[in-house]
Amino acid sequence: MAEKESKKRRRDSEGKHSHSKKKSSSNSEVDSVTVSKVHVPSQKLAVASFGAIKVPTETEFQVYRNKASGNVLLHGEDETIEYEGETHGDEGQFVVALYDADNKSVELYPQTAFVDVSTAVKAKKYASVQDIKSRDVTRMEQRNKLGESFGTRKARRAIFDLKNNQIDATALADIQSDIVSSVTVSTANLPSQEQVQAKLEEGRPIPPHNAEAENVEDIYPLYGIVPAREWKAIRVDALFATEDATTRQELFPAGSSPYISKRLAQLTDPALHTERLQLLYYIGLLLSTYLQRRAASHKNDLAELLLHPADVIVRGIVDRFFVGVGTQAGRGKSARLTMDGARESRILCYLLALMLRYDGYMVEIPPTAVVLGLKPSRLSELLRQLGCSITNVGVRDAEDLGLDKADIPSYKIAKLRAPLKLPEMVRRARRG
Numbered sequence: 001m002a003e004k005e006s007k008k009r010r011r012d013s014e015g016k017h018s019h020s021k022k023k024s025s026s027n028s029e030v031d032s033v034t035v036s037k038v039h040v041p042s043q044k045l046a047v048a049s050f051g052a053i054k055v056p057t058e059t060e061f062q063v064y065r066n067k068a069s070g071n072v073l074l075h076g077e078d079e080t081i082e083y084e085g086e087t088h089g090d091e092g093q094f095v096v097a098l099y100d101a102d103n104k105s106v107e108l109y110p111q112t113a114f115v116d117v118s119t120a121v122k123a124k125k126y127a128s129v130q131d132i133k134s135r136d137v138t139r140m141e142q143r144n145k146l147g148e149s150f151g152t153r154k155a156r157r158a159i160f161d162l163k164n165n166q167i168d169a170t171a172l173a174d175i176q177s178d179i180v181s182s183v184t185v186s187t188a189n190l191p192s193q194e195q196v197q198a199k200l201e202e203g204r205p206i207p208p209h210n211a212e213a214e215n216v217e218d219i220y221p222l223y224g225i226v227p228a229r230e231w232k233a234i235r236v237d238a239l240f241a242t243e244d245a246t247t248r249q250e251l252f253p254a255g256s257s258p259y260i261s262k263r264l265a266q267l268t269d270p271a272l273h274t275e276r277l278q279l280l281y282y283i284g285l286l287l288s289t290y291l292q293r294r295a296a297s298h299k300n301d302l303a304e305l306l307l308h309p310a311d312v313i314v315r316g317i318v319d320r321f322f323v324g325v326g327t328q329a330g331r332g333k334s335a336r337l338t339m340d341g342a343r344e345s346r347i348l349c350y351l352l353a354l355m356l357r358y359d360g361y362m363v364e365i366p367p368t369a370v371v372l373g374l375k376p377s378r379l380s381e382l383l384r385q386l387g388c389s390i391t392n393v394g395v396r397d398a399e400d401l402g403l404d405k406a407d408i409p410s411y412k413i414a415k416l417r418a419p420l421k422l423p424e425m426v427r428r429a430r431r432g
Contacts, residue, residue: 003342027350036105046072046113047096048085054084068241072113080122085115093168204244205345206386207353210411216361216418219387220353226282233310236277240270250355253306254291256329259371260284263358279358289317291373293339293347296322300338339393348372348382356386356416365390365412380414387422 046063062077063082074085096109144163147155172179207225223231242248245265247257252264263280267273285306289296296302302322303314310312322337339347351372355363369379380390393411394404403411 032104033099034105035108036100036103037107038107039107041112045079045096045109045208046074046085046115047094048074048115048117050083050117050119053081059083074115074117077122082120082122083117084120085117087113087115087203094362111299118399119321136216141417141430204385204422205342205382206422207350209387209421209422211420213420217357219416219418219420220357222279222357225353225357227316229279230310230313230316231282233312234278234281235310236281238362239277239281240268240274251307252281253309254288255284257284257287257371259368260287279354283351283354283358285313285317286347286354287371289321290344290347290351293344297336297338299335299337320350345382345385348374349386352382352386355390356414361416362397363388363414376412383414384423386416387420388416390414 021113025037048061056078058076059076064073064075065071066302072084072087076083076131094112094114096112097106098109099106144159151159209220210218213219217351239248239251248264249261252260254260255264260283264277267277267280288306289302292305296305299314299318303309303311303317306314306317318337322339323343324335324337352363353367361428363383365376365379365383369376373377375384383387383390390412393401393408393413395408397413398408398411
């Protein structure tokens, strides 16, 4: 009996000793692990949890950081599934340890984001778009029904108009070919782009011009502004015979105008100045016609205002720059004359073309605007229509014109140069 108890004590003692050794051995393995390296925190590293889904090894993921919130974003996809995940603030920051069993060491990756990833099946995700559209249509119908039942009179009227203006595309399927044929027939006679542009060019208020001219003198030919039969009817012999400046101005159309009187005083020699005096005379005719356009209600009135030039000149001015109401487009005794906006622009452009020719293809904007009674901006626009460039006066031109230094910064001039460059014509829509 004593021997059995001795053996039992010996086995218990050995069991306890054996258990103590195992425990000691386990503790020694934990204590021997060392930290070999601590990595710098990286925004491109994240630990993701996919739950029970097994992700294919070839799937690529991208890690981003939202600059505004600081959250880490994870995105990836394969042929069938999309993966999306995001941290929120400081939540989900971990330290990842990579254990090396051979060296019994670990590498630490601090502040690693932990992302709980959600998945979506692509086929199901994009198939739901049609359902959403259908629900949108249903909501629209429901909203209209509510509007019809409880809306104001204005709202009900708007819903009614919307329904009436809707087109049933299915109802048009049977007559599609007829619609196409009808549109084809209707558009067959529409003008081409070139024809439209040519029509716009005809609407320019400027005189006949030569866009290919290499010399500025040939851009606007004289007989394109003043017909040859009218030019030959201009008689200036009596003006040369009159030596008194005041009498000459009284015999000259618009003779009291500063523009005319200044230049008329310089033309005294018939051998040198006959053609220039003829040109200035016709400028005076157009200037007087424009300034007194509302007083010339009949052809005879116009002839009297122009100091009775040759009848062929008066008839030419009436035909080009007036709208006749009555017998033979304004030529009869009972016909009335009027000048609409388009013809006002035309006579001004013809007048400015003659001024350019007379003054060496340069026009001073400020004094000319005063002579014509126009705003400088309106005068500049007409000169641009003629192809002129508008610039501030240069030092040399300022000296030639005798300008004060104080006037130079705001003083503008227009010059015509070859080759001619006209502004593009734009077709304006009619107002309803």
